[in-house]
């Protein structure tokens with residue numbers, strides 16, 4: 001088994017799906033957490049001036065979804081065949097597009113940038129939420145297993161979407177209202193967070209802001 005070292009901020013956000021991947025696979029990894037106050041000082045050693053970054057047997061690479069897909073393939077959590085894996089990838093990319101559409105609001109809301117956070121929330125976050133969440137609700141409506149790609153077991157798409165929704169809900173002003181009108185996504189959150197192999201990680205992870 002390679003030595004895995006994940007470097008990310010002391011946040012859940014883009015690092016937590018990767019940490020949860022290790023937890024569900026039952027694989028040890030080194031969890032390097034950079035304090036948010038030291039974020040920008042630590043970017044120069046990363047491949048794309050951004051975190052997360054993983055080091056596997058001395059090789060470093062970035063981009064959270066590339067990391068997640070690689071690990072899913074290594075650990076047998078990428079679906080039963082390439083086509084299923086590609087569909088899972090498409091749902092991960094779709095949620096990443098969603099996050100990118102409200103990034104300006106998020107950075108302003110967290111105090112990382114200047115701006116009118118209430119205006120950005122109405123103009124950026126709300127329309128993005130109303131556009132993207134129905135895609136995931138519809139996928140779950142078509143699933144007979146309760147997992148997003150209708151697989152018998154969890155895939156990286158379930159993991160990325162459930163972990164990202166959890167982080168998103170911690171930053172939105174109306175936490176519970178975020179999933180209002182999307183009962184199948186709510187059920188998917190419950191199913192994912194009840195996964196037996198996740199319980200130790202959930203009990204032991206630091207209680208960070210998001």
Ligand SMILES: N[C@@H](CCC(=O)N[C@@H](CS)C(=O)NCC(=O)O)C(=O)O
Pocket residue numbers: 013014043049050051052062063064065
């Ligand atoms: N698409 C990249 C985005 C990475 C990203 O934006 N990371 C943030 C932290 S969550 C960062 O370090 N940004 C660098 C900066 O803002 O200068 C990924 O998913 O890994």
